[in-house]
Structure formats: C-alpha cells, structure tokens
Amino acid sequence: MRKLDPRTKLLLLVVINVVMMTGKITGIFVPVRIVFALIPFFLMMRETWFRGSFIYFFLYLYVFLFERFTLQDIHPVLLIILLFTTGLLSRFLAGVMMAYYLMKTTTVSEFVTSMERMHIPKVIVIPFAVMFRFFPTLKEEWQDVKNAMKMRGIGLAGRNPLDVLEYVMVPILMSVSKIADELSAASMTKCLSVDGKRTHIAKVGFSFLDIIMFLCAAAGLFAHIFLGGVIGT
Amino acid sequence: MITFSNINFHYKNNRTDKGNLIDISLTIEDGELIVLTGESGCGKTTFTRLINGLAPNYYPGTVTGELYLDGENIIGKSVAELGRTVGSVFQNPRSQFFNVDTDSELAFAAENIAMDPSEIIRRMDEVTEELDLTELRGCSIFELSGGEKQRIACGSVAVMHPKVIVLDEPSSNLDAESIEKLKCVLAKWKKQGKTIIIAEHRLFFLRELADRLIVMKDGRITNVFERDEMSELSASLKEMGIRPLVEPELIVRRSVEGIRNYIRIEHFKYSYDRKTVALSVDNMSLPGNQVVAIIGNNGAGKSTFLKCLCGIYKTKKDKITLNGSRWKRKLRYRDCYLVFQDVNHQLFTESVLDELIIGMDDSLSEDVKKEKALEILERFGIRDLADHHPMALSGGQKQRVAIASSVAAGRDIILMDEPTSGMDELNMMRLSQELKRLKEAGKTIYVVTHDYEFINECCDSVIRLA
Numbered sequence: 001m002r003k004l005d006p007r008t009k010l011l012l013l014v015v016i017n018v019v020m021m022t023g024k025i026t027g028i029f030v031p032v033r034i035v036f037a038l039i040p041f042f043l044m045m046r047e048t049w050f051r052g053s054f055i056y057f058f059l060y061l062y063v064f065l066f067e068r069f070t071l072q073d074i075h076p077v078l079l080i081i082l083l084f085t086t087g088l089l090s091r092f093l094a095g096v097m098m099a100y101y102l103m104k105t106t107t108v109s110e111f112v113t114s115m116e117r118m119h120i121p122k123v124i125v126i127p128f129a130v131m132f133r134f135f136p137t138l139k140e141e142w143q144d145v146k147n148a149m150k151m152r153g154i155g156l157a158g159r160n161p162l163d164v165l166e167y168v169m170v171p172i173l174m175s176v177s178k179i180a181d182e183l184s185a186a187s188m189t190k191c192l193s194v195d196g197k198r199t200h201i202a203k204v205g206f207s208f209l210d211i212i213m214f215l216c217a218a219a220g221l222f223a224h225i226f227l228g229g230v231i232g233t
Numbered sequence: 234m235i236t237f238s239n240i241n242f243h244y245k246n247n248r249t250d251k252g253n254l255i256d257i258s259l260t261i262e263d264g265e266l267i268v269l270t271g272e273s274g275c276g277k278t279t280f281t282r283l284i285n286g287l288a289p290n291y292y293p294g295t296v297t298g299e300l301y302l303d304g305e306n307i308i309g310k311s312v313a314e315l316g317r318t319v320g321s322v323f324q325n326p327r328s329q330f331f332n333v334d335t336d337s338e339l340a341f342a343a344e345n346i347a348m349d350p351s352e353i354i355r356r357m358d359e360v361t362e363e364l365d366l367t368e369l370r371g372c373s374i375f376e377l378s379g380g381e382k383q384r385i386a387c388g389s390v391a392v393m394h395p396k397v398i399v400l401d402e403p404s405s406n407l408d409a410e411s412i413e414k415l416k417c418v419l420a421k422w423k424k425q426g427k428t429i430i431i432a433e434h435r436l437f438f439l440r441e442l443a444d445r446l447i448v449m450k451d452g453r454i455t456n457v458f459e460r461d462e463m464s465e466l467s468a469s470l471k472e473m474g475i476r477p478l479v480e481p482e483l484i485v486r487r488s489v490e491g492i493r494n495y496i497r498i499e500h501f502k503y504s505y506d507r508k509t510v511a512l513s514v515d516n517m518s519l520p521g522n523q524v525v526a527i528i529g530n531n532g533a534g535k536s537t538f539l540k541c542l543c544g545i546y547k548t549k550k551d552k553i554t555l556n557g558s559r560w561k562r563k564l565r566y567r568d569c570y571l572v573f574q575d576v577n578h579q580l581f582t583e584s585v586l587d588e589l590i591i592g593m594d595d596s597l598s599e600d601v602k603k604e605k606a607l608e609i610l611e612r613f614g615i616r617d618l619a620d621h622h623p624m625a626l627s628g629g630q631k632q633r634v635a636i637a638s639s640v641a642a643g644r645d646i647i648l649m650d651e652p653t654s655g656m657d658e659l660n661m662m663r664l665s666q667e668l669k670r671l672k673e674a675g676k677t678i679y680v681v682t683h684d685y686e687f688i689n690e691c692c693d694s695v696i697r698l699a
Contacts, residue, residue, distance in 0.1 A: 107336075108334075109334075109344070129331075130331075133330070133333055136375050145579075147545045148573065148578050149581070150544075151544070151545055152570075152638070153566070153592060166581070167581035167582070170580075170581055170583075171577060171578050171580060174577060174624045179327065179328040182323065182325055182328035182329065183328050183329065183330075185287050185291050185292075186328065186330075187331045188316070189312055189315075189319070189320075189321040190316055190342035190345060190389070191313045191316040191342050192341075193311075193345070196313075196346075198345055198347055199349065199350050199353070200350065201337075201353050201354055202337070
C-alpha cells in the first residue's frame with residue numbers, strides 16, 4: 001500500500017479545517033462537507049483502524065443529521081446545549097481526526113524529508129519535527145504524574161484548582177524540560193545541526209491517491225472561496 | 234589514541250564542585266575498554282562529555298589543558314564534528330531518540346552527515362544482523378522497553394562506524410537480562426577494535442571486558458587498575474565506596490521474624506490491552522513487617538505487580554486479603570505507597586516540608602502537621618533540606634523525600650520499584666539502612682529489584698515472580 005505523501009496530508013489538514021470551520025453548511029456545501037468528513041474516515045479505514053473509524057463515522061453521522069433535522073418539542077435549554085455541541089463537533093471533528101491521522105502515520109523522518117523537498121529552512125522544520133515526539137512524551141509523563149497523584153490521595157476535587165494545576169504542572173514541566181535538555185544533547189552527538197546537507201532514507205513521493213486527494217482539496221477550496229462558501233458572503 | 238593532558242574542567246553556573254575535573258592526565262590506547270567509576274558527582278560523566286564534545290559546547294564551562302584524539306586537540310571542536318568519530322550512548326533511554334520510530338533513529342546520524350542513502354541502508358542491515366535487532370525494526374519507540382531502547386541506541390551509534398564510543402551509565406535503567414544483552418554488544422564492539430569508555434556504577438557485567446578500571450573521586454583520578462589487578466579488588470573496592478566487580482550470590486536466610494501470610498493473593502490478573510496478559514498471579518502469600526525483595530525475569534510483570542497492588546492499575550475480580558480480611562482496591566490505595574523508579578513524577582510541591590504535609594491526615598491542625606513533618610525529616614536525616622525545592626535535590630535525596638512522605642501519610646506498606654538503579658555504593662547502603670529502620674518501626678516493604686548486593690544487605694525474604 002502506497003503511503004500518502006506528508007505534504008498531501010498537511011494540505012488536507014489545512015483545507016479540511018478551513019472549510020469545516022469557516023464554511024457554510026447549506027446548499028452545495030452539504031456534499032462538500034460530506035466529502036471532507038469522509039476523507040479522514042476513508043484514510044483511517046485504509047490503515048485498518050476499524051474501531052476508531054466507525055466511532056468517528058457514527059458520531060459524525062449523528063452530528064450531521066442533527067444539524068439538519070432539529071428536534072421539536074424539546075426543552076429550549078437542552079436544545080441549546082445540543083446545538084452547541086453538535087455545532088462544535090461538526091466544525092472540529094474532521095480536522096481533529098485528520099490531525100490524528102497525520103501524527104499517527106507520519107514518521108519524523110518522512111516529515112522532515114518532505115518539508116526539505118519544499119525547501120523550508122531547517123530552523124522551521126526541526127521544531128515541528130520535535131513536536132511529533134513531544135506529544136506522546138507528554139502523554140507518558142501525564143500518565144505517570146496522574147498515577148502518582150492518585151496514589152498519594154491528592155484528588156482533584158475539593159482543592160484549590162490553582163494548587164492542583166501546580167501539582168500537575170511542576171513535575172511535568174520539570175521532567176519535560178529535562179527530557180528536552182538530554183534530547184538536544186543526544187541529537188547533537190548524532191551530528192544534527194542547523195546548517196549542512198542531509199540525506200534521507202525515507203521514501204516520499206506522490207502517487208495516484210495523492211493526486212485524487214489533491215484534486216478534492218483544490219475543488220473544495222475553490223468552492224469555498226469562489227462559490228460563496230465563506231460565512232457572511 | 235586519546236590523551237588527556239592536565240585537563241581541568243569547571244562547569245559554569247555550578248556552585249558546588251560536583252562533576253568538575255581536576256588535573257586529569259591519562260592515555261587511552263586504541264581498542265581499549267576503559268571503565269570509569271566512583272561516587273555520584275565524581276566527574277566520570279564529565280570525562281565522557283569532554284570526549285564527545287558536549288562539555289564545553291553544550292554544558293558550558295572552562296577547560297584548561299589539552300585533549301588529543303589521534304594527535305589532534307579536540308577541545309573547541311563542535312559536537313557535530315566529533316560525532317563522526319565518537320559515538321555516544323546515554324543513561325536515560327527515554328530521552329535519547331530524536332525520532333519516533335526505530336528505523337529512522339538508526340539512520341538518523343548517518344543522514345545528518347549526508348551519507349549516501351543506499352550506504353545507510355546497507356549499514357543498517359549490517360548492524361541489525363550484528364546486534365540482533367531484527368525484531369525491533371520498524372517499531373514505535375513508545376512501544377519499546379528501556380532495555381530495547383538502549384539496544385536501538387547502541388545500534389544507531391554503530392551505523393556510524395565510530396572509532397570511539399562513550400557510554401554514560403548505560404545500565405542504570407536496565408534489568409538483568411538487558412544488561413546481559415548490553416554486555417554482548419560491548420564484547421562485539423571490543424572485538425571490532427573500537428575504543429570504548431564507560432562511566433558506570435554497576436561493574437559486575439564489565440569485569441570480563443574491562444582493560445582498565447579507573448576510580449575517580451572529587452574530580453580526580455585516584456586509582457587505575459589493570460586487568461590482572463582487578464580480580465583481587467573486591468574488598469578494597471567496598472572501602473572506596475564502589476560496587477563489587479562480581480555479582481554477589483543471593484544469600485537465602487530463613488527468616489522467622491515478621492508476620493507470615495500477611496497478604497494472601499488468590500487471584501490477581503491484569504492486562505494492558507485486551508490481548509496480552511501482563512500479570513497473572515494465583516495463590517501467593519506475602520509476609521508482613523519485613524523487607525521483601527521481588528525478583529523475576531524480564532516481562533514477569535514485577536512493576537505491574539506493584540502498580541496493581543497499590544491500586545494504580547485496576548484489576549478485576551481480585552481476591553486479596555490483608556491479615557485475613559478482604560483487601561479491596563480502595564483500601565489498598567489507603568495502605569500502600571509506591572516509590573516510583575523515576576521519583577521526579579511524584580514530587581509536586583515547592584518545598585520538602587510541603588511534600589510531607591500534603592499527604593497527611595486532613596483532620597490534624599497545620600501546626601501539628603508541621604511539627605510531625607519536621608520530626609520525620611529529622612529521622613531521615615534531611616531536616617536541613619526542609620525549605621529546599623524537591624526538584625533541586627540529588628537523586629538519592631529525592632528518593633528519601635518520597636519515602637519520608639509515605640511515612641508522613643501513615644502508610645504501612647511501602648512499595649519500591651528498582652530503587653537502587655543508577656545508585657552508587659554509598660547511597661545504596663544508606664537506603665538499606667533506612668529500609669531496615671522502617672521495618673523496625675513496623676512497616677512492610679516490598680522492593681522490586683535486580684540488585685543482589687542490595688538484597689543481601691537488607692531483604693529478609695525473596696519472592697520470585699514467574
């Protein structure tokens with residue numbers, strides 16, 4: 001199975017977010033939204049993440065239908081809450097899933113390779129590359145700290161929220177800054193520097209699927225800008 | 234050949250003399266395997282940092298003297314430049330990977346010096362074969378154990394074909410099996426004629442490989458032992474505060490003290506995902522009011538066992554009794570206290586004193602709490618640290634604070650996960666004394682450890698998880 005090029009993924013992420021967040025939800029934009037909501041689903045299915053894909057699919061289906069067929073005879077407050085959450089989900093969910101897909105399926109070296117193909121300077125590429133590593137690390141650290149708090153009986157309830165924030169942030173920040181420090185040292189000994197040429201063993205390049213995705217994104221963006229998709233036009 | 238000639242190094246922004254080097258002169262021949270040892274803060278890490286250039290380039294300080302690598306003075310050369318000939322493996326397996334997957338990490342350094350991609354791939358395959366990394370290829374580093382990460386770290390160094398390899402406490406987070414694998418890697422490198430410099434506390438796995446053992450103290454080289462001198466060292470090493478060269482035999486004592494069948498486990502199961510079982514214990518009893526060592530091979534679920542026992546991990550349908558009465562997860566939370574391998578994660582507050590107070594019984598008044606906390610700190614010999622920030626302490630001190638806070642919280646059962654990893658002899662002995670004192674105060678201590686010297690020093694019984 002050919003992998004999608006990181007550049008295509010990045011383009012899709014941007015376009016999906018722009019169209020879903022700032023776009024209209026009626027008229028010809030109904031099919032546009034459907035297509036864009038289906039792209040992350042399709043990509044996730046392709047990775048055989050069935051559980052995640054189906055949860056996403058049905059959640060989106062619910063949100064999508066709810067946006068169109070508003071319930072009647074319902075308490076106004078409840079309706080506002082429902083509308084608010086569905087509105088939020090319909091705008092953010094696809095983008096979030098796309099970002100998740102991007103993070104999960106792109107290795108750091110593929111990302112760096114494709115960024116360098118676009119001649120983006122290393123000063124920008126390297127911090128982005130480090131982010132790929134940063135989020136999972138943060139998750140690990142958070143798990144540990146959460147466990148430690150639980151065990152020490154420092155519950156979240158009944159305490160000054162600022163104190164709680166401090167209890168969580170102090171160990172995480174300490175530990176993350178230590179990791180960052182050691183990681184920079186280790187990377188330097190592996191000859192990482194801002195100047196100087198690199199080679200790549202990662203194979204990135206466009207395939208047929210990239211072209212289709214690219215066309216989808218282009219068409220969606222075209223409709224969004226020129227056919228009056230932006231809210232308020 | 235590496236030659237240190239009257240090297241002095243002083244870290245900038247360092248108020249103590251910890252880690253500084255004073256008047257180091259030493260010649261290391263090609264193909265030698267040198268082991269540096271000594272108490273924490275003796276400067277052995279700094280020694281390795283001068284060779285790979287991290288000091289003074291990344292860790293700033295002032296250097297005087299000369300350091301020659303193959304006849305060339307390397308002081309002032311950049312880390313990246315030195316990286317072409319010097320490979321580095323570090324202590325913490327969690328923080329030495331730039332990439333998220335193992336393949337990219339293996340190729341990383343070679344890519345950085347713009348090596349031809351086909352040559353990189355050829356070398357990666359060669360290293361995979363040599364260091365037996367096949368099953369680790371193409372994995373996410375977040376799925377690997379500490380030992381596996383360390384093997385990949387070695388592999389990524391080997392791809393560069395370095396002449397010199399420096400390792401800074403590479404075994405400190407590893408279990409027995411992984412240490413054995415590390416030893417094999419070192420043996421292979423030695424055979425290939427690489428010059429290897431290792432800073433370490435645990436020495437037993439290096440005994441057969443080391444050409445010279447160098448003992449450091451307060452920044453100076455105090456002793457240099459040749460290969461044939463090492464065998465007669467055991468007794469004098471202990472006096473120097475250094476771990477033994479031979480892994481001690483486990484001494485099994487028949488303990489009559491303590492409470493028999495304190496904890497009875499009939500059914501105890503845990504799995505991280507729905508497929509693999511990480512822990513499965515049927516029928517086990519643990520003694521109370523003792524220091525109990527829990528040993529077992531890699532993957533026997535020792536750490537998982539501790540986390541389940543103290544209630545962090547949710548086990549379903551467990552059948553555990555404490556002193557004959559049902560001991561549910563909620564109660565286990567209240568009675569147990571786990572001291573993590575990485576204590577950094579369990580120190581939350583701004584001062585050592587607060588650290589103790591926060592876990593105390595809420596019904597006590599602030600003054601009583603404070604008084605009690607100071608009393609406990611006194612007992613642990615860290616009263617003068619009461620106002621210090623926990624994160625500013627040394628590793629051994631942090632651990633003492635963590636144990637002290639478990640006492641402050643009134644927990645009766647203290648669990649510890651690999652408490653002596655990366656510890657020098659002095660700190661290990663101190664910890665043993667503390668655990669014995671806790672036992673006399675009526676506490677029960679369960680320690681997961683691989684450290685036989687430590688077990689012989691303070692544990693009353695040993696339980697093997699299989």
